[in-house]
Amino acid sequence: MASARTSSDYARIALAGIRIANGAAALLAPRLLTRRLRADDAAVYPFRLFGIRTIVIGADLLLRDEEVRDHALRLALLIHASDAVSAVVAGARRQVPVRSAATAAAISSVNTALALVARTPQT
Numbered sequence: 290m291a292s293a294r295t296s297s298d299y300a301r302i303a304l305a306g307i308r309i310a311n312g313a314a315a316l317l318a319p320r321l322l323t324r325r326l327r328a329d330d331a332a333v334y335p336f337r338l339f340g341i342r343t344i345v346i347g348a349d350l351l352l353r354d355e356e357v358r359d360h361a362l363r364l365a366l367l368i369h370a371s372d373a374v375s376a377v378v379a380g381a382r383r384q385v386p387v388r389s390a391a392t393a394a395a396i397s398s399v400n401t402a403l404a405l406v407a408r409t410p411q412t
Contacts, residue, residue, distance in 0.1 A: 300406035301350050304365060307400060308347030314339030317366040325387065349409075359408075366404040373397035 315322055319336035323329070346368070349361035373394050380390025 297407050297409055300403045301362065302405040304400060305347045307403070308343050308350070308365070309398075310341030312340045312345075312347060315343065328385045328389065337400060338389035362404055362408050366401065366408065369397045369400040369404055372411065373401055 313337040317340070319333040319340070320330070320334055323332050326332075346361050348362055349357050350365070352358055352361075376385075376390045376393035377396060380387045381387045385393075400408070
């Protein structure tokens with residue numbers, strides 16, 4: 290009999306879905322993202338690079354192997370927290386439009402929160 294899902298499971302699955310969707314968009318439609326974030330077309334190549342990384346980690350979050358999932362959650366926490374900080378710094382330094390930086394920081398902050406919830410042991 291399968292065990293009941295916990296809030297950690299739902300957070301992990303939501304994070305996986307967000308990662309896979311955003312990664313697919315970055316990989317397959319990077320110009321859509323550059324327009325939405327008001328980024329230069331030079332960002333197309335890095336978006337594609339980060340897209341595949343994002344998809345792979347998202348897929349790892351859905352695997353049955355708990356060790357792989359735990360490793361993916363540790364990576365997700367580090368990646369999303371550093372992404373949020375990077376977005377805030379880039380906006381504060383006006384390296385990207387403030388609105389774009391705020392959007393990226395908000396998305397990364399939500400993903401950081403989901404990673405934290407997903408890593409919280411359930412009793």
